[in-house]
Amino acid sequence: MSNSIRTIQCRSSLTKSKLPEVDYCINPYIGCLHRCAYCYARFMKRFTGHTEDDWGYFLDIKENAACILKKELKNKKIQGTVLLGSVTDAYQPAEKKYEITRACLEILAEHDVSISILTKSNLVTRDIDLLSRFSNCEVGLTVEFSDDQFSSIFDPAASSISERIKTLEQLRANGIHTYAFMGPIMPGLTNIEQIIRLISGKVDYLMAESLNMRCGNKQEILGVIKWNFPELLESYQNGFSSDYWKMVKRSTEVLCANYGIPLKGFYDH
């Protein structure tokens, strides 16, 4: 299946957020070509006008996002934190060419807004020069597996896990605050201890999240599991109990304490 990519003009860049610890979001793109099998943002498709395209195969590039942001920041003072990329990845492949996220960062830096970025791409290191200009800036990398083979199955177009770990290292070496987002935890595939070992010394904290299969992603997840990990299919079909997730949360807490990594949150759906 080929990708449908187009440029569009947006009417707003900043949107109010209901996410914990985030006050505003900026999504420089609509859609996401990282195409993660479990993606929770696929509900966005119904607001995009892409009736013919599957989620993960279309991308609208908000060509004027920075220009609109500049006007928005002229009219209001931002209190709180702006997250770049809540229903897209701000550093997806098209960003290399279009630099929409970079242009937004230039504007945000002029106003020294507090920012947070969550990505699966090593492209974020291109903007270290800009990120260093913020008084409050943190960058999170999703590390839901410890094995590159698994990430190539579930997040086919994102950077590999090894590249994400190197990215954390590079950001931190340049004085940028970093965190790892271990989510979603995929039962039987996410090796929590190995992940914690990999990120140790490279992050300020860890956030974790249980797997949610109630957001239109169940068929896709089951398809990937059936094809690649048939021995896990039955357990994924049956789902995972709240007692199971309590046990996972507890063991994450213990491992984080053992490795001296603060666990800032464990989101259990």
Ligand code: SF4
């Ligand atoms: S990077 Fe995030 S928004 Fe993009 S497909 Fe993956 S989970 Fe969805």
